[in-house]
Amino acid sequence: MVAGTAIRFRLPLDLPSNLIMGIVVLPMAAKYLFQYRWAPSFAVLSVVAAVAGALLTFASMGEVSTPLLVAQSGRILGLGVLLAVFLWAKALAGTRRTVFAFALGSIVNVAFVGANDANLWKFTLAAPLTLLLLSLPRVYGRRFPQALVLAALAGASLAFDSRSLAGFLVVALALTLTLPSSRSELPRSRGSWLTAVRIALVVLGAYLLLQAAILEGMLGDEIRDRTQAQIQTGGSVLTGGRPEVGASVALLTANPWGFGAGVLASPQDILVAKTGMAALGYDPNNGYVENYMFGLGFEVHSVLGNLWILAGPIGALLALFAAVWLIRGIADEVSSGVASAVAIYLATRSLWDIGFSPLFTSATLLPLALAVIATTRVSKRRQPDPLYYP
Numbered sequence: 001m002v003a004g005t006a007i008r009f010r011l012p013l014d015l016p017s018n019l020i021m022g023i024v025v026l027p028m029a030a031k032y033l034f035q036y037r038w039a040p041s042f043a044v045l046s047v048v049a050a051v052a053g054a055l056l057t058f059a060s061m062g063e064v065s066t067p068l069l070v071a072q073s074g075r076i077l078g079l080g081v082l083l084a085v086f087l088w089a090k091a092l093a094g095t096r097r098t099v100f101a102f103a104l105g106s107i108v109n110v111a112f113v114g115a116n117d118a119n120l121w122k123f124t125l126a127a128p129l130t131l132l133l134l135s136l137p138r139v140y141g142r143r144f145p146q147a148l149v150l151a152a153l154a155g156a157s158l159a160f161d162s163r164s165l166a167g168f169l170v171v172a173l174a175l176t177l178t179l180p181s182s183r184s185e186l187p188r189s190r191g192s193w194l195t196a197v198r199i200a201l202v203v204l205g206a207y208l209l210l211q212a213a214i215l216e217g218m219l220g221d222e223i224r225d226r227t228q229a230q231i232q233t234g235g236s237v238l239t240g241g242r243p244e245v246g247a248s249v250a251l252l253t254a255n256p257w258g259f260g261a262g263v264l265a266s267p268q269d270i271l272v273a274k275t276g277m278a279a280l281g282y283d284p285n286n287g288y289v290e291n292y293m294f295g296l297g298f299e300v301h302s303v304l305g306n307l308w309i310l311a312g313p314i315g316a317l318l319a320l321f322a323a324v325w326l327i328r329g330i331a332d333e334v335s336s337g338v339a340s341a342v343a344i345y346l347a348t349r350s351l352w353d354i355g356f357s358p359l360f361t362s363a364t365l366l367p368l369a370l371a372v373i374a375t376t377r378v379s380k381r382r383q384p385d386p387l388y389y390p
Contacts, residue, residue, distance in 0.1 A: 001021060001025055001085065001089070002085065002086065002089045002098055002101040002102050002105065003101045003102065003104050003105030003108070004018070004021050004105060005018040005021055005022065005082055005085060005086075005102070005105065005364060006018070006102050006103075006105030006106040006108075006109050006364060007105050007108055007109045007112060008109060008112060008113055009112070013066065013067045013070040013071070014067045014068075014070060014071035015070050015071065015074050016071065016074040016075055016078050016363070018078060018082060018364060019074045019075075019077060019078040019081055019082075021085075022078060022081035022082050022084070022085045023081060025085060025088070026081060026084060026085075028088065029084040029085050029087070029088035030084050032084060032087040032088045032090075032091050033083070033084050033087060034377075035087070035091065035376055035377060036087055036374040036375065036376055036377065037374070037375055037376070037377055038321075038325045038329075038370075038374065039083060039084075039087060039370075039374055041321065042079070042080060042083060042318070042321060042322065042325065042370065043080035043081075043083060043084060044080070045080070045314070045317060045318045045321055046076060046077055046078075046079040046080030046081075046083075046318060047077060047080060048314055049076050049307065049311040049314045049315045049317075049318045050073045050074075050076040050077040050261075050311070052258075052311040052312050052314040052315065053069075053072060053073055053076060053258075053260060053261030053262075053310045053311035053312075053315065054069065054073055054260075054261060054262075055260075056257070056258050056259065056260035056261070056263070056310075056311065056312055057069050057260035057261050057262040057263055058260075059260070060259065060260045060263045062259075062263050062264065062266050063263070063264040063266070064260070064262045064263055064264065065262055065263075065264055065296070065297070066262065068261070068262045068263075068264070068296060068297045069260075069261050069262025070262075072261035072262065072297065072310050072359075073261045073262075075359055075360070075363040076261065076307065076310065076311060076315070076318075078363055078364075078367075079318070079322075079363060079366065079367055080367075082363075082364060082367040082368075083367040083370055083371055085367075086098060086102075086367055086368055086370075086371030086372075087371050087374060089101070089371075090371055090372070090374070095340070095343075095372055096135050096137070096140045096141070096340075097135075098368075098371070098372075099131055099134075099135040099342055099346075099368070099372065100131075100132065100135040100136070102131060102368055103128050103129075103131035103132035103135060104132065106127065106128035106131065107128045107129075107132065109128075110124055110125075110128070119160060119161060119162070120160075121156065121157070121160035121162060122157075122160055122161065122162040122165070126153075126156075126157060126160075126162055126165050127165075127349075127365070129153070130153055130165075130169070130342075130345060131342060131345075131346075133149045133153065134146060134149055134150075134340070134341050134342040134345065135342055140340055140341075140342065141340055143176060143177070143179065146176050146340070146341035147173055147176055147177055147341075149341070150169050150170075150172050150173040150176065150341055150345075151173060153165075153169050154166045154169035154170050154173065157169060164352060164356075165349075167203075168345055168348045168349050168352065169345065171199075171202055171203050171344065171348050172341050172344040172345045172348065173341075174202050175199065175202060175334055175339065175344050176339075176341045176344065179334065179337050179339060180335070180336075180337040194335070195331040195332075195334050195335035196327050196328070196331035198334075199327075199330065199331060199334065203348070242301060242302075242356050243277045243280050243282035243284075244277070244293065244300045244301035244302065244305070245280070245300075245302070245305075245356075246273075246276035246277040246278075246279055246280040246282065247273035247274070247276045247277050247284075247289075247293065247300050248276070248300040248302055248305035248308075248309075249276055250272050250273055250275055250276025250277075250279075251269065251272055251273055251276070251298075251300070251309060252305070252308055252309065254272050256313070257312050257313070258308055258309055258310065258311060258312030258313070258315065259298060259309050259310070260310065261310045261311065262297075263297070263298075264296070264297060265294035265297065265298055269294070269298075270289065270290065270294050273289065273293065273294065273300075274289055277289070298310070299358055299360075301356060301357065301358055302354070302355055302356055302357070302358075303319050303353055303354045303355075303357060303358075303359050303362050303366065304316060304319040304320070304323075304354050304355060306358065306359040307319045307359065310359075319354050322350070322354060322366060322370060323351060323354050325370060325373075326347045326350055326351055326369060326370065326373065327347075327351070329347065329370075329373030329374065329375065330343060330344060330347035330348075330373050332373075332375065333373060340372075342372065343372045343373055346365070346368060346369035346372050346373075347369055347372075347373055349365070349369070350362070350365060350366050350369040350370075353365065353366060354366075
């Protein structure tokens with residue numbers, strides 16, 4: 001079942017296939033939500049956000065698409081449903097086997113949806129192979145095998161122009177190599193938040209070092225030239241490489257209550273978005289905005305931005321809740337010395353997705369990340385996974 005959630009089938013009205021799979025086993029899986037901290041609240045928020053997105057759609061005066069409403073509402077609802085499925089699998093089979101099964105399903109999915117020839121590694125193979133290799137029996141939970149795999153994957157990512165993935169892997173490598181051998185004597189909450197600060201500093205350091213290496217031409221002239229152009233356009237790699245941020249800010253400033261899960265962007269909405277992107281120095285009159293971002297609904301390349309637009313403040317709260325949970329969860333695991341490399345990768349990747357990736361590509365990986373870092377209610381101290389070592 002976990003493998004099946006990674007495989008996308010085309011269903012009528014673009015209903016997400018993994019949502020249907022999740023609903024089938026939900027009677028068995030739902031009870032596991034209540035065994036883990038934070039999980040019930042996230043699941044309830046996903047349901048409320050899906051309802052809010054539908055209500056905003058029905059109240060909208062703009063053009064509405066029924067297939068879009070079904071697809072987007074299904075993705076939002078699926079965040080909570082898939083979390084229950086992954087927690088069910090984690091409780092019965094362990095974290096490693098859950099991630100491994102999902103990775104196998106992701107690889108099979110390539111046969112169904114095909115490969116992205118624009119960059120085969122970056123857009124098709126990188127995430128499945130990262131999850132697969134880091135969840136192998138002789139790798140998962142073992143410091144130096146994990147470090148070797150992370151280093152190899154980071155090198156491949158840099159070679160194939162996947163800068164953000166390389167950054168996640170470098171952060172995971174640094175934290176894996178410096179995991180404490182035992183829990184600190186600091187109180188749990190204080191130790192976790194101090195670790196969160198440490199992780200933030202590691203992320204900042206990796207970002208600065210990677211950017212410096214790129215700008216020095218150490219990773220090739222093509223990557224250097226593109227990075228320099230992004231910095232000149234937006235003032236930084238983030239704003240230059242993600243001008244959709246300007247569209248999000250402009251749209252939500254104009255309508256902070258959101259637009260609705262099934263609402264199509266109007267010409268006025270597109271003009272507002274273009275104005276926000278132009279304010280970052282980006283030229284929005286290139287077809288990308290009309291065809292990709294607003295060709296069918298709204299796509300602002302951000303889980304937070306998309307959920308806010310689709311479901312209003314409740315959608316934004318859902319995304320922020322997930323971000324806080326990820327930060328707290330991975331900080332607790334790192335400070336406890338039990339964090340696996342795949343948990344660190346999933347947490348950092350999902351935090352990036354909340355800010356800078358489409359909901360469509362993040363709607364399955366985010367619940368998986370939350371399930372991996374979730375801790376049970378019965379234990380006051382984070383204990384190793386019962387199947388942590390194969």
